[in-house]
Amino acid sequence: MNGLLGAQLRMIYRARGDYLAPVIFYVLVASLFPLALGPSPRLLSLIAPGVIWIDATLASVVAFAGLFRDDHDDGSLEQMLLSPRPLELIVLVRVFAGWVSLSLPLVLLAPLLALWFSFPPPILPVLLVSLVLTTGCLTLLGALGSALTVGLRHSLVLLPVLLLPLATPVLIFGAHAVLLAERGLDPRTPLYVLAALFFLALALIPKATAAALRVALEV
Amino acid sequence: MPLGRGGRGGGVIACGQNVLDIEGLVLRRGRRLLARRVDLRVDRGAFAYIVGPNGSGKSTLLRVLAGFGRPEEGVIRWSGRTIGEWGGAYRGEVAFLGHLEGIKSMLTPEENLAYRRLLVGPTGWRVPTPSPFFDVSALPDLPCQRLSAGQRRRVSLACLEYSAAPLWLLDEPLTALDHDGIAALGGLLARHLTAGGTAVVASHQPLPPSLVPATVLELGTKR
Numbered sequence: 436m437n438g439l440l441g442a443q444l445r446m447i448y449r450a451r452g453d454y455l456a457p458v459i460f461y462v463l464v465a466s467l468f469p470l471a472l473g474p475s476p477r478l479l480s481l482i483a484p485g486v487i488w489i490d491a492t493l494a495s496v497v498a499f500a501g502l503f504r505d506d507h508d509d510g511s512l513e514q515m516l517l518s519p520r521p522l523e524l525i526v527l528v529r530v531f532a533g534w535v536s537l538s539l540p541l542v543l544l545a546p547l548l549a550l551w552f553s554f555p556p557p558i559l560p561v562l563l564v565s566l567v568l569t570t571g572c573l574t575l576l577g578a579l580g581s582a583l584t585v586g587l588r589h590s591l592v593l594l595p596v597l598l599l600p601l602a603t604p605v606l607i608f609g610a611h612a613v614l615l616a617e618r619g620l621d622p623r624t625p626l627y628v629l630a631a632l633f634f635l636a637l638a639l640i641p642k643a644t645a646a647a648l649r650v651a652l653e654v
Numbered sequence: 655m656p657l658g659r660g661g662r663g664g665g666v667i668a669c670g671q672n673v674l675d676i677e678g679l680v681l682r683r684g685r686r687l688l689a690r691r692v693d694l695r696v697d698r699g700a701f702a703y704i705v706g707p708n709g710s711g712k713s714t715l716l717r718v719l720a721g722f723g724r725p726e727e728g729v730i731r732w733s734g735r736t737i738g739e740w741g742g743a744y745r746g747e748v749a750f751l752g753h754l755e756g757i758k759s760m761l762t763p764e765e766n767l768a769y770r771r772l773l774v775g776p777t778g779w780r781v782p783t784p785s786p787f788f789d790v791s792a793l794p795d796l797p798c799q800r801l802s803a804g805q806r807r808r809v810s811l812a813c814l815e816y817s818a819a820p821l822w823l824l825d826e827p828l829t830a831l832d833h834d835g836i837a838a839l840g841g842l843l844a845r846h847l848t849a850g851g852t853a854v855v856a857s858h859q860p861l862p863p864s865l866v867p868a869t870v871l872e873l874g875t876k877r
Contacts, residue, residue, distance in 0.1 A: 442761070442769045449760040449797060510754025517720065518773040519746040525773075653723030 443532035457498035458540045476553040483552035484613035498537040499577025507585045522645035530578045538570035561616040568629045569609040575640040582647035672698040679728030681711045701853035703867035710874025712856035716823045720750040749819035755810040759799035763790035763809045770813040780818040787838035788812040803830040822853040
């Protein structure tokens with residue numbers, strides 16, 4: 436599996452321009468809020484968790500729409516399906532490579548965004564932990580959405596409609612953890628729920644994605 | 655070369671290793687009926703040649719044989735077992751070359767070969783008799799998106815050359831190949847058959863004269 440992951444990461448690195456766009460989108464959208472709402476530190480720190488979450492969700496949806504599109508268009512999906520290796524495992528490798536290349540930059544840029552929103556620095560660890568779990572869930576959901584819409588012409592319009600309702604619980608608990616921490620309360624409960632959601636997704640989604648990919652290639 | 659028989663032999667099915675036997679297969683694409691009853695038997699070391707006009711169901715037949723979707727009616731047996739009975743193990747039996755190359759445009763030819771090797775695993779991979787035409791190291795060491803259509807075709811045929819799968823399903827394999835390429839593909843297929851493999855080839859181009867199909871199946875004709 437290491438070799439497969441290496442090959443995936445190499446392909447992503449060669450096409451790095453395509454993977455940079457969602458990251459730039461993420462930074463640009465966040466930068467619009469202080470401009471539109473005014474630079475009041477109190478207001479900005481109040482809305483920061485919500486803004487960062489909605490922004491990360493939208494960037495993920497945009498980014499993961501095409502997770503399996505290339506594989507479908509160049510025929511390598513057929514070869515993936517004919518591989519004697521479990522398709523779920525290949526999907527998982529793909530999802531992990533997608534997380535490293537698309538979601539990890541979002542997590543790493545979050546402190547920069549937090550700075551713009553005069554976000555209190557002591558809460559940064561909570562922000563980062565919940566963002567890691569949130570983006571993990573979103574990557575898995577994105578993979579499922581991408582597999583369900585692969586081969587459709589208007590997937591970029593359909594995908595948010597499909598994914599955003601599923602992403603809502605993740606958004607609620609992720610943003611709530613940070614809100615609690617901001618108010619000096621214990622953020623662990625929503626973080627545990629978030630972790631539970633992540634592991635649930637990790638257990639179920641690769642199987643569902645593999646099934647969706649098989650259906651997508653049915654005659 | 656063993657001769658293929660029409661199929662329906664009174665219900666007695668004697669299937670040996672690497673024998674493909676199709677009985678009463680109904681081909682559909684969406685709601686459209688493509689072929690009412692396909693019967694085909696391909697013996698070990700032989701290949702069937704599927705002909706027919708565009709849209710007659712050649713590709714659909716090959717995709718069903720590859721296990722992409724289950725046939726509504728009819729039975730496909732490979733080495734005596736239906737695809738359903740094979741389960742996941744069937745995937746290791748098949749090498750499929752479709753209209754799409756199945757190679758990654760961001761990887762160089764050699765990286766593509768390595769990637770395919772990772773996908774099929776060590777048991778599905780064998781080192782072939784070298785054939786100069788499909789030697790990927792002779793191709794430019796560039797991402798495949800910068801190669802010509804014919805060069806990309808050579809990469810995907812090179813992947814086929816390394817495949818140890820006994821059943822080859824080739825859909826229009828001659829596309830984008832030059833004269834030498836067609837001859838080289840003929841040699842590749844002949845070696846596969848001599849080694850005891852089986853193949854189903856769909857094409858509307860004439861095959862090289864060295865290749866004599868055991869069965870010719872014509873799709874899309876009014877019956």
